Amino acid sequence: GQNIDQPTEMTATEGAIVQINCTYQTSGFNGLFWYQQHAGEAPTFLSYNVLDGLEEKGRFSSFLSRSKGYSYLLLKELQMKDSASYLCAVIDGSYQLTFGKGTKLSVIP
Amino acid sequence: DAGITQSPRHKVTETGTPVTLRCHQTENHRYMYWYRQDPGHGLRLIHYSYGVKDTDKGEVSDGYSVSRSKTEDFLLTLESATSSQTSVYFCAARGAGESDTQYFGPGTRLTVL
Numbered sequence: 001g002q003n004i005d006q007p008t009e010m011t012a013t014e015g016a017i018v019q020i021n022c023t024y025q026t027s028g029f030n031g032l033f034w035y036q037q038h039a040g041e042a043p044t045f046l047s048y049n050v051l052d053g054l055e056e057k058g059r060f061s062s063f064l065s066r067s068k069g070y071s072y073l074l075l076k077e078l079q080m081k082d083s084a085s086y087l088c089a090v091i092d093g094s095y096q097l098t099f100g101k102g103t104k105l106s107v108i109p
Numbered sequence: 110d111a112g113i114t115q116s117p118r119h120k121v122t123e124t125g126t127p128v129t130l131r132c133h134q135t136e137n138h139r140y141m142y143w144y145r146q147d148p149g150h151g152l153r154l155i156h157y158s159y160g161v162k163d164t165d166k167g168e169v170s171d172g173y174s175v176s177r178s179k180t181e182d183f184l185l186t187l188e189s190a191t192s193s194q195t196s197v198y199f200c201a202a203r204g205a206g207e208s209d210t211q212y213f214g215p216g217t218r219l220t221v222l
Contacts, residue, residue, distance in 0.1 A: 030207045042199060043152070044211040050208060087152065095140055095159065095203070095213055096167070101151035 004100035006088050011106045012078055016076050020073045022088030022105045033097065034073045035087040043087055046073070059065045075105075083107045112136045113214035115200050120172055128187040130217050132200030138212075139205045141183040142167075143175060145196040146216075152199065162165045192220045 003025040012018040024032070031050040035043035049055055049064035049071060061074040075082055085102040092098070112135035122128055132141065143155040155169030156175040164175050172194060174186045183202075187194055197218050203211040 033211070045210045045212070048208055048210070087154075091207065095205075095207075096154060096157065097142075097201075098154070099144075099152040101149070108148050 002090055002092065002098035004088055004090060004098060006086075006100040006103045008101070009104045009106070011108060012075075014078055014080060014107055014109050016078050017074065017076050018105065019079060020075070020086050020088075020105065022071045022073070022100060024069050024071070024088070024090050024100075026069070026090050026092060026098075028094075029066065029091035030091045030093055032062075032064055032071050033089045033091065034060075034071075035089065035099075037085045037087060037102065039084070046086075078107050080107050080109070112165065113200060113202055113212055115198075115214040115217050116215060118215065120134045121222065122190055123222050124191055125189050126221075128190050128219065128221075130185045130198055130200075130219070132183040132185070132202075132214055134181050134200075134202045136202065136212075137180055138202035139180075140203045140211075140213070141177065142201040142203075143173070143183065143185045144168065144199045145194075146199060147196050155185065155198075186192075190219075192221050194219045195219060 006022045034046040037043040047062040054063045059076045064071045087102045089097045089102040142157040144152045153169045158164045158177040200214040202211045
């Protein structure tokens, strides 16, 4: 089975940088995804990591350490529209994504 | 949205009534999934399909059944709806590669009275 932990809520200031952590314990690992979900909407894909290291995509970066079972999503130059839930998900060998409960990020002026 | 639609988008029904939710995709994705999302629980997998007529149970499959007679359609049926099945249901689809993105439909909000 899979166990995925992430903080329930975070608050950050507009223009700042925020790091959302995700730790996982899995019986199989074929990659880690981050999704963004605005209230009342469907999750949308942000990033995918399968190798250790940092993947940068504009204001968003995602890091993975497989040996530590750890990932983080880094959001730079925060904007009000970044207020959303951020979901960490691990894919196993059966092509099933197991999701963490999500981190609700509130960006304040 | 990667060509995934769900119908209906909203439904209110009564306990004991059968309910079918439909997911339709236009990208010929091999894998399709049904999740439910509830406060405090996040997204939980109900059932998934790895091909036409090939389905398997997920984490919370009790009370639900699925069918996939065509690549593009994946149906979720609640044989006899209960109040505990009040939730938001998301369909998702992805290709066969490990790194393939899983795309989600817009969701169906189901209320069982």
